[in-house]
Amino acid sequence: MRRTLLPYVWPVLIGVLLAIVLLNAFPQLLGRDQSAAPAQRVEPPAQTLPATQTDGGARPAPELQTANPLSREQGPFSYSAAVDRAAPAVVNIYSSRMVERDEHPLMSDPFFRQFSGDDATSRQRMLSSLGSGVIVSDDGYVLTNHHVISGADQIQVALRDGRNTLAEVIGTDPESDLAVLRIDLDELPVIAITDSTQAAVGDVALAIGNPFGVGQTVTMGIISATGRSHLGLNAYEDFIQTDAAINPGNSGGALINPEGALVGINTAIFSRSGGSQGIGFAIPANLARNILDELVTQGRVIRGWLGIEAQEMTQELAASFGLQTPGGVVIAGIVPDGPAAQAGLRPGDVLLEVDGRPILDARVAMSDIAAIEPGAELPIAVIRSGERIDLVLNVGERPPPEGRRPER
Numbered sequence: 001m002r003r004t005l006l007p008y009v010w011p012v013l014i015g016v017l018l019a020i021v022l023l024n025a026f027p028q029l030l031g032r033d034q035s036a037a038p039a040q041r042v043e044p045p046a047q048t049l050p051a052t053q054t055d056g057g058a059r060p061a062p063e064l065q066t067a068n069p070l071s072r073e074q075g076p077f078s079y080s081a082a083v084d085r086a087a088p089a090v091v092n093i094y095s096s097r098m099v100e101r102d103e104h105p106l107m108s109d110p111f112f113r114q115f116s117g118d119d120a121t122s123r124q125r126m127l128s129s130l131g132s133g134v135i136v137s138d139d140g141y142v143l144t145n146h147h148v149i150s151g152a153d154q155i156q157v158a159l160r161d162g163r164n165t166l167a168e169v170i171g172t173d174p175e176s177d178l179a180v181l182r183i184d185l186d187e188l189p190v191i192a193i194t195d196s197t198q199a200a201v202g203d204v205a206l207a208i209g210n211p212f213g214v215g216q217t218v219t220m221g222i223i224s225a226t227g228r229s230h231l232g233l234n235a236y237e238d239f240i241q242t243d244a245a246i247n248p249g250n251s252g253g254a255l256i257n258p259e260g261a262l263v264g265i266n267t268a269i270f271s272r273s274g275g276s277q278g279i280g281f282a283i284p285a286n287l288a289r290n291i292l293d294e295l296v297t298q299g300r301v302i303r304g305w306l307g308i309e310a311q312e313m314t315q316e317l318a319a320s321f322g323l324q325t326p327g328g329v330v331i332a333g334i335v336p337d338g339p340a341a342q343a344g345l346r347p348g349d350v351l352l353e354v355d356g357r358p359i360l361d362a363r364v365a366m367s368d369i370a371a372i373e374p375g376a377e378l379p380i381a382v383i384r385s386g387e388r389i390d391l392v393l394n395v396g397e398r399p400p401p402e403g404r405r406p407e408r
Contacts, residue, residue, distance in 0.1 A: 085260030132253030144252030171295030209253025246280035304372035307338020343393035
């Protein structure tokens with residue numbers, strides 16, 4: 001009997017195993033609803049959490065705010081249209097100046113000079129530098145960096161369409177590192193300027209310029225940060241940071257958005273090697289536009305000024321002045337006959353408030369004061385010898401950097 005059934009055992013076992021596999025793979029064979037969604041984690045229904053008991057009685061649970069997911073429009077697959085709109089207005093700038101060539105000290109003696117055969121002309125050499133600029137008006141105004149054209153005897157501007165011309169310097173502002181040139185050509189391409197306050201971290205940004213003199217080049221990245229300061233580059237800093245490749249020669253060129261509008265003027269890079277390392281800085285278009293207007297209409301940039309040298313407040317300094325928090329700035333120096341000196345401020349005073357607003361950052365306060373029209377009356381509050389003193393001073397006009405000598 002056993003031998004009779006033995007040939008049927010293995011087929012039956014195989015059939016049972018096959019049936020189990022099929023039922024697991026196709027549960028509808030047992031009448032299950034196959035239209036159900038795939039398995040998901042079960043989330044508990046929303047409910048009010050019970051109050052947490054403490055020694056002070058019942059404390060309600062915090063009410064948390066939730067936000068809907070951000071919706072973004074799909075970006076373009078190519079930025080060639082933006083480049084076509086902006087690139088013709090980005091120019092190459094070549095500046096040159098004559099400098100005295102270093103020579104042996106003996107050559108200053110006429111006796112030895114007669115044997116060298118050098119004359120005054122041969123003791124000079126031409127230094128040239130390159131950079132970029134942006135045409136911002138159809139009457140020929142060009143924005144660039146002050147350091148691109150500083151000290152230049154001659155400035156040549158080359159357009160993308162092949163035209164070349166000499167440029168006139170309308171004005172410069174070393175404290176923001178901006179300069180305005182003018183060229184006299186017809187039918188100039190002009191870049192559109194956007195509101196740079198709308199630039200957001202993560203926005204696509206394209207840098208256009210003349211890196212290393214190779215010719216006009218476009219690089220792409222994103223806006224990495226806005227409002228960058230405390231970099232030690234300029235007196236007034238409010239940079240847009242980008243990881244679009246910026247290299248020597250890009251200075252003064254355009255940082256544009258995906259629509260081809262000017263967001264900023266490329267100015268500086270952070271680099272250990274001298275080349276791009278993904279940390280570049282651009283002056284916002286709004287600031288550049290304001291500087292342009294003042295240089296063209298006034299010939300200089302007019303800024304409010306108190307005539308003080310400020311030092312950042314630290315925890316140690318705050319404790320020494322008897323302050324609970326490190327707010328305000330320490331007045332380290334006073335410019336003679338300046339607005340602060342005329343109002344009676346002294347070195348060692350702590351400037352706490354300007355126009356009723358507490359000072360939290362020295363550079364921000366400096367920029368706010370610069371925006372005040374000279375001649376305006378400005379209420380301030382200082383701490384002197386542990387006592388608060390309220391004063392009103394008349395804001396002055398900030399003189400050129402070489403005209404200020406604070407006393408300590």
